[in-house]
Amino acid sequence: MTRFVSALNLSGPIALAGHDIGGAIAQYLLARNRLDVSRFALVNSVLYDSWPAPHVAQFRGGGAGEGVLAARRQAITRVLAGVATESLIADYVDPWTDERVRRSWAALAGAADNRYTLDLVPALQRSTTPKLLIWGEDDLHETVEYAERFASEMPRTTLIRIRNADHIPMENAPDHIGRALADFFTA
CATH class of the missing domain: 3.40.50.1820 (Alpha/Beta hydrolase fold, catalytic domain)
Known part of the structure; x- marks a missing residue:
């Protein structure tokens, strides 16, 4: 997002x-x-x-692997709804393909309060x-x-x-x- x-x-x-x-x-x-x-x-x-929103809270215990990437893709596809194109979804999801980004986000989710x-x-x-x-x-x-x-x-x-x-x-x-x-x- x-x-x-x-x-x-x-x-x-x-x-x-x-x-x-x-x-x-x-x-x-x-x-x-x-x-x-x-x-x-x-x-x-x-x-x-x-x-934290429920889609963030589910990753509080860690787990920054492919599950996060799949969850981000699903969330982006849903929130873009009527304007979602494969290209636009890819623009939003691409940063999440980097393991460092996923780990950083998981740390943020873990500290969410x-x-x-x-x-x-x-x-x-x-x-x-x-x-x-x-x-x-x-x-x-x-x-x-x-x-x-x-x-x-x-x-x-x-x-x-x-x-x-x-x-x-x-x-x-x-x-x-x-x-x-x-x-x-x-x-």
């Missing part, structure tokens, strides 16, 4: 965005005042106690930074209910729901998401 943390305008206050685990890192940076963040966006991010994201909630509730959530409504693990809860509990938060999109909505509606992020970050 794709994960990202992006920061724009590094010479002053920055616009910060994150997806998946990258979203958890972005939340940490905002909540702990590690950066001067002017605008904050999350796309199908880890929130609250959504981490939702207390880290839950500990950020009070600081995020105090944050007045404008926030945008963009969410694929069909995500089975980072469900839209997490985004709805976040939008209702965190000040200055707007939620944009992407219909017929799963965990990587950037593949389902790239123009819509790109426009929403650009409008939000330049407002």
